[in-house]
């Protein structure tokens with residue numbers, strides 16, 4: 001029936017939307033963000049190499065120590081660092097799309113605590129342009145300061 005199938009469509013749309021909505025808070029934000037964002041405002045993305053294997057390109061920036069490591073599609077060094085280093089550094093930002101991922105929560109995180117570092121990378125990548133202060137799904141993130 002037509003009414004059923006449009007309901008199913010709406011439900012599958014909502015499921016797909018839910019899958020990409022980032023967390024607005026995670027328990028690791030409080031003690032896992034130690035990078036000085038000013039350091040990265042003029043980052044040359046081409047020069048960032050994976051600390052463990054020298055892979056170039058779309059690496060991840062660890063928000064605990066400011067080191068770059070390769071993605072799960074290269075040699076997983078960012079994943080291994082996020083989950084298994086002696087001092088866990090669970091949060092990292094992708095140099096590809098500037099999304100923030102928590103390896104422990106296994107989810108995207110879009111929180112005020114990571115805005116400054118993502119904004120610094122955004123400026124480095126887009127000629128000084130500020131990153132909009134809203135999430136991908138259009139919700140305004142209130143400034144904490």
Ligand SMILES: [Zn+2]
Nearest residue numbers: 050053070077
């Ligand atoms: Zn690597």
Ligand SMILES: [Zn+2]
Nearest residue numbers: 062064065089
């Ligand atoms: Zn780290």
Ligand SMILES: [Zn+2]
Nearest residue numbers: 026028102105
């Ligand atoms: Zn987390």
